[in-house]
Amino acid sequence: MPSGLRCIKCGGESDSYPPRSSCPRCGGPLEYTLDVDKIGTVKFKGKLSFWRYRPLLPEVRNVATMREGGTPLYSAERLGRDFGFSTLYLKDETRNPTNSFRDRGAALIVSNMMDFGAKTAVCATNGNMGASLAAYCAKYGIACHVIIPRRVDMGKLAQMLVYDAIIEEHGETVDDSIEMVKALAEETGWYQATPELNPLVIEAQKTIAFEVAEQFGVPDWFIISMGSGGTAYSIWKGFRELHELGITDSLPKILGVQSEGCSPIVNAYLKTDVDLGRPFTHAVGILVTNPRQKELALDAIRSSGGQALSVSDQEILAAEQSIARLEGIFAEPASAGTIAALRRAAEGSIIDRDESVVCLITGSGLKSTDVLQALSKRRKSAMLGAEFSTKEKILRLLSSRDRYGYEIWKDLGKMMTRPAIYQHLNELLARGLLVSYVRKDKKYFKLTNRGRRVLKAIDEVKMLL
Ligand SMILES: [Zn+2]
Structure with a gap:
């Protein structure tokens, strides 16, 4: 099990409760670290599921679960053929209890809350995390406060409402909501469940990499959409740990994707400073203007020998349709960005067509307002x-x-x-x-x-x- 929270910059150790994301000494990012020598041989027990990887997760005594994880990895043969790829896989996280990958984080967070008897969670979110946390809190009788920005996908908001979360609107984008929730948790003592502010979420999400390693092995490339950047880092950390433990013998290259309308991490990677005015994308899930985990995402991309690129909303929506028409998966726009990026990367000779690729499908398209509107308009026009x-x-x-x-x-x-x-x-x-x-x-x-x-x-x- 990971020993405790360690600062990536200064190496200082921190208490893991209450949850915190930055080092009290130097302000650097904190993460759970594995002590490989102490761990020895790791045995995963049981069927493919989130909790199968408990030996590599921070210790919890209680287990909150709605059967998250263990999601399918599809061989996307028709989509692959369309692009000229022979080995293309989609990791379908829409198959989680609330239809997104964030259920993994919610399961670990609510387990941790139960260990410490925390009664109230608070979370800044522009969608999926709020929906997941609200569901898990509902199941375990915990009060759930969510702070959302003005723009949120309607389907995700509906989930938060139906799971009876206490919802407050603050700010234009999730960046504003995160600032607000940081102060709110400090003031009230509520449990900080915001993914960008609680390192348990990265731990939870690294299990996606563990599953893929068991389902397929280590792909040449793993393509991930980036909002705050934490998800790209989670996947990288998962593969890195398997490698350190000697369970796998290679590492994937990470391709991080953003929308052209809002691409601060890609700009930082390319060292360009494009000011496109007010940031906007229909992929609301990755509309983050000041990504708090930018440095982590950049580390994942650079250390893996990967790449970062941005795609237009038009390419994202076209990819959305391709995934649905060719593979029967209805993905949210943020995840469709991975397929749009694959096309770009192939055309730009970043990825060779004989390399193996996994794209992360983070959540369901049913959650996304813009897509539903566009599709219903189309139906009317077709009639x-x-x-x-x-x-x-x-x-x-x-x-x-x-x-x-x-x-x-x-x-x-x-x-x-x-x-x-x-x-x-x-x-x-x-x-x-x-x-x-x-x-x-x-x-x-x-x-x-x-x-x-x-x-x-x-x-x-x-x-x-
Ligand atoms: Zn530090």
């Missing part, structure tokens, strides 16, 4: 069918300048009868997408603001197709 396309063409024609009826018919290539065109025009007028006026005895049609918005929505949907 409108052919009729929709003529109306769209008319709107597009009129977006450049006003035109009269005959002109529209002519510019559409005289494909339909003129009465049919007039019928479409009348319907668009009735829906408020167009207005008409008379000039020089001709009836002109003009796009309204509403029409412009509809056209914009169509463009957004088309990005997904």
Whole structure:
């Protein structure tokens, strides 16, 4: 078992309770360290599950569990073929009790809370961790406070609500919520369950690496999306420990992925300072502007000989569809980023097509508001069918300048009868997408603001197709 908390910078030891993430002496990051000589031979017992790895987790006397972990590792043959990869695996963490990898952290944290008789947990979260913690706290009769930023995926918020967490909104992004929760836990003495502030979460998440090592072995590459950066480090730490213990004989290269709209860790890796204005991405799970575990993530990437890169939201949404259509997995956008990154990495000759790759699918797409909205819009547009396309063409024609009826018919290539065109025009007028006026005895049609918005929505949907 890991001995205790040690500072990565100065090596100083710290008490592991109450939870803390930075060294009281130098402020460096704290982590649990394995004393390899003391541990000797490690035996994992029982079926593949989170608690199978108890010998390599910090010691707990109580075990809080909802059967987390033991998630499938799929051979993504169709997706791999599409990309030209023969050995591509998806680690499907959507199969955890609340449909994300954060259940591992919640299980270990609630176990630790029970050991110390802690009655109230507090956590800053932009989604998955709040949902996981709320569920585990509910099951074990612990009060759960979550501090969320303004932008949170609706499905994750619904989970927190239904598990009866006490929810408070603070700040624009999770960075603000984390600052607030740090002070709140110190003031109230509530148990600090924020992943960025409690090193147990990294310990819990390293079990993902342990499982993959048993399910497949050590891949050449492990691709992980980065918000705060803690997850990438967790995976690296897991493989590193197996290697130190002599259980495996190689290490994977870590490819850390962010969205182009918010990529502070990638920028730090590439030593570029791109200011894109206000950070934004539809992958809300990785919308973190000031990643607290940046140094850890960079260490994982550099020590492993890996790479960091960012992908556009458009690439993320396209990847989201590929995973679903080819492998039947509905991933949240943050996880789909790993597949988008794989494409980039292959094109950029960072990863060879004969290398083995594991992508981490952190959570379910059902949790993500933006994806659900985009898909439901698409369904509506598909139902409108052919009729929709003529109306769209008319709107597009009129977006450049006003035109009269005959002109529209002519510019559409005289494909339909003129009465049919007039019928479409009348319907668009009735829906408020167009207005008409008379000039020089001709009836002109003009796009309204509403029409412009509809056209914009169509463009957004088309990005997904
Ligand atoms: Zn220190």
